[in-house]
Amino acid sequence: MHASQSLYQIGQLMCEATREILWHSAGDQLRSRASGAALRCRVGSGQATYHRYDSRRKLHLINYGLRMIAAKQQATSAEGWLSTREIQGRGYFGGELSTLNLLAHTCCHEFAHLVQYSAGHRTYGSVHNRHFYDILDRLHGSGTAEETRQFLLRESKRGGIQIPDTAFELPDRTKPSRQWHVGEPVSFGEGARRREGEIIRVNRKTCTVQGTGMARGSRYRVPLSMLRKIG
Numbered sequence: 001m002h003a004s005q006s007l008y009q010i011g012q013l014m015c016e017a018t019r020e021i022l023w024h025s026a027g028d029q030l031r032s033r034a035s036g037a038a039l040r041c042r043v044g045s046g047q048a049t050y051h052r053y054d055s056r057r058k059l060h061l062i063n064y065g066l067r068m069i070a071a072k073q074q075a076t077s078a079e080g081w082l083s084t085r086e087i088q089g090r091g092y093f094g095g096e097l098s099t100l101n102l103l104a105h106t107c108c109h110e111f112a113h114l115v116q117y118s119a120g121h122r123t124y125g126s127v128h129n130r131h132f133y134d135i136l137d138r139l140h141g142s143g144t145a146e147e148t149r150q151f152l153l154r155e156s157k158r159g160g161i162q163i164p165d166t167a168f169e170l171p172d173r174t175k176p177s178r179q180w181h182v183g184e185p186v187s188f189g190e191g192a193r194r195r196e197g198e199i200i201r202v203n204r205k206t207c208t209v210q211g212t213g214m215a216r217g218s219r220y221r222v223p224l225s226m227l228r229k230i231g
Ligand SMILES: [Zn+2]
Pocket: 109, 113, 127, 128
């Protein structure tokens, strides 16, 4: 109970950050263009996190899902999210993953959808398009994303809420999932190109394999991902 309550408080801070920083910084421009549209932010109980526009009520709605906030508390559960890939792939916040950076970026991501929608650049089947990333890049480049991050950091400390800003240690994908040893019989390649051999050296990303059988007399440098154990 305590845990989900503090997640809810984090969600409410994200709502505040969206209104106070993001909406405020872009608000004048948006309001004149969207003729008086308002913004409502809320915390939902599920995972779903989205921006939606109600044209009848002229109301932007941004929903932050509790289970999304929960998932971004640890490296393992944060791994599959688009915000994780965006921070790493586009170098936002120096490419550093932490709960604080992920949640601040999530505010920016959803707000970028709001801006994208207002500018008429959101079309069915093309949501995360070039226009969207132009907007998101601007939010980060202009310092607005950093302001959003600072707001979350400051207000969470003030409210006694934990939003960790320590960098995640992600499982290192470049490490082989399995350790290879000199002398092990292996195969590599498929079908007619399949070869067999014996590992004579283990390198960082490859193994040096001395061919055996039909491959006798040849030497190969084989990427770790291509190696198969035989025997
Ligand atoms: Zn999105």
